[in-house]
Amino acid sequence: MAISADSLTKRYGTVTALDRVDLTVEEGEIFGFLGPNGAGKSTFINILLDFARPSAGSAAMFGHDCQAEGVAARERVGVLPEGYSVFDRLTGRQHLEYAVRSKDADADPVDVLDRVGVREAAERPASDYSKGMKQRLVLGMALVGEPDLLVLDEPTTGLDPNGAAEIRTILREERERGAAVFFSSHILEQVEAVCDRVAILQDGELVAVDTIAGLRDSLGGGTKLVIDVDGIQPGTTEAVRNVPGVETVTVVEETTLEVTCANDAKMDVLVELYDAGVEVVNFRTEEASLEDMFVEYTGGA
Amino acid sequence: MGWRTIARTDGAVTVGPRLVKFLLALPALAVLAAGYAYPLLGEEPITTARFAGFATGWFTGIVPFVGVLLGYNAVVSERESGAILLSLSLPRSRGDVVFGKLASRAGLVCGVLLPALVVAGALVVYPFGRLELLPFLGFVLVTLAYAAIWTGLGVAASLSVSTKGRSLVIAGGLFFLFVIVWDGITAGIELGLHEAGLIGEEAPGPLEFVFEIDPGSAFSRVVDGFIDPGASVGGPWYLGEWAALVLLVLWAVVPIGLAYWRFSGRDLA
Numbered sequence: 001m002a003i004s005a006d007s008l009t010k011r012y013g014t015v016t017a018l019d020r021v022d023l024t025v026e027e028g029e030i031f032g033f034l035g036p037n038g039a040g041k042s043t044f045i046n047i048l049l050d051f052a053r054p055s056a057g058s059a060a061m062f063g064h065d066c067q068a069e070g071v072a073a074r075e076r077v078g079v080l081p082e083g084y085s086v087f088d089r090l091t092g093r094q095h096l097e098y099a100v101r102s103k104d105a106d107a108d109p110v111d112v113l114d115r116v117g118v119r120e121a122a123e124r125p126a127s128d129y130s131k132g133m134k135q136r137l138v139l140g141m142a143l144v145g146e147p148d149l150l151v152l153d154e155p156t157t158g159l160d161p162n163g164a165a166e167i168r169t170i171l172r173e174e175r176e177r178g179a180a181v182f183f184s185s186h187i188l189e190q191v192e193a194v195c196d197r198v199a200i201l202q203d204g205e206l207v208a209v210d211t212i213a214g215l216r217d218s219l220g221g222g223t224k225l226v227i228d229v230d231g232i233q234p235g236t237t238e239a240v241r242n243v244p245g246v247e248t249v250t251v252v253e254e255t256t257l258e259v260t261c262a263n264d265a266k267m268d269v270l271v272e273l274y275d276a277g278v279e280v281v282n283f284r285t286e287e288a289s290l291e292d293m294f295v296e297y298t299g300g301a
Numbered sequence: 302m303g304w305r306t307i308a309r310t311d312g313a314v315t316v317g318p319r320l321v322k323f324l325l326a327l328p329a330l331a332v333l334a335a336g337y338a339y340p341l342l343g344e345e346p347i348t349t350a351r352f353a354g355f356a357t358g359w360f361t362g363i364v365p366f367v368g369v370l371l372g373y374n375a376v377v378s379e380r381e382s383g384a385i386l387l388s389l390s391l392p393r394s395r396g397d398v399v400f401g402k403l404a405s406r407a408g409l410v411c412g413v414l415l416p417a418l419v420v421a422g423a424l425v426v427y428p429f430g431r432l433e434l435l436p437f438l439g440f441v442l443v444t445l446a447y448a449a450i451w452t453g454l455g456v457a458a459s460l461s462v463s464t465k466g467r468s469l470v471i472a473g474g475l476f477f478l479f480v481i482v483w484d485g486i487t488a489g490i491e492l493g494l495h496e497a498g499l500i501g502e503e504a505p506g507p508l509e510f511v512f513e514i515d516p517g518s519a520f521s522r523v524v525d526g527f528i529d530p531g532a533s534v535g536g537p538w539y540l541g542e543w544a545a546l547v548l549l550v551l552w553a554v555v556p557i558g559l560a561y562w563r564f565s566g567r568d569l570a
Binding site for chain 1: 303306310314317378382383384386387389390391392393394397566568569570
């Protein structure tokens, strides 16, 4: 197993940042760690990297305990942490050379810089880079040595959508190579676009772990009906909500109903509207997105 | 070994700014000046062994000064900026980081002192002095150890707090206490106790030991006892040169050991 966490708990004084988190990440999968800001995602990663020590429980990478055997645990891992700063007075290329020396690797710094897209700035001091360039640089350092696991904390911070797409391409390439990827994000589209499995963390607790399809199924709904109507009378939403199989009903812009429900309930919803005398102008179905599920699981946080 | 990479990079980066080059030049100049002056001012016979006794006064202030200034920001500047997260995300331990930076900073100070001492020795021997090789080698070793002790104290300060400002205060405080005001404080205490009738003219043995516990006094005792034939160290065993040698070893090992122990248990993020 690339990562395994067993009842991992972290308390800061009276605040519980992580509450008995159990998690495994298999070799060769891309695993997304999702949660609102402050959920504890960075705390979890910091414990994996031994920047912080757990209050209870343990975590291991490739079977090496992250605290007791920290160096061995990080041997085959490439890391993009959060809250770092680049080394003062070293150029981008020197950062890569430092990583190559530290990991005793074969990589050519220029090739790596090219891959992450900061080659033009290689000879400039890294402290002059923009936030996005620094992220690319440190991702490059993480990729050195062909690690078996990449641990990335909010890797797309500071990158525009194109940059984020480039990162996702790199992550897929790494998975092709056989590496596992574990990354945290509060941006759902990033996770949705590339992950094999997803975990949702909120207030230190793991509220869901599954594939995206699995999460949809377990929500019991999975379908979102978007119905344009001619007018909504009082009691309409109540009536629709009472249809068996309906999960949520939301009114959008006064003439549109968004209903999440089980597949079989779709016709019943439309029938209910007809019976209530509401004219349906248009309707379409959508698969419930990760955002809907996220809101659902985290209670609209 | 992880620490070697760290030491090399840290050394190269530290020695860049002009201020650091200036600081490193100071103890070297002090040693060279002592080597130049000794044949002129010292008493016959002029030997490299007796030079040791002459010279210590010239740099027991400057070496600690440069040592703590070179050591105080060793780990803490990376910790304050967050660059330490980058360091530790690579496969090396906190011990590697600490040892690597200690080796780099102490290495810089010693690397400047060593050639200066050799040249000073040459200045003493030519044209009218006599080379006493073994004592001089001992003197070189003890001086380098003294430099390493004070750099280590600076690094220990940088391990024990989380901002550079606090580290400078601690390191500066250590320098101030043990180099600037120590003699004054101990003399004052001795006088006060004498006036109060608790002790006689001279402080009793154990009290004297406490008064001479600072690194500078231990350094002097080692030089007087082992190296300079013209001087000697009297008194009970705990005031002698062997005890002073042990004391120097403790100064080298204990502060940084304690600071590292504290540092290794802390959350960094």
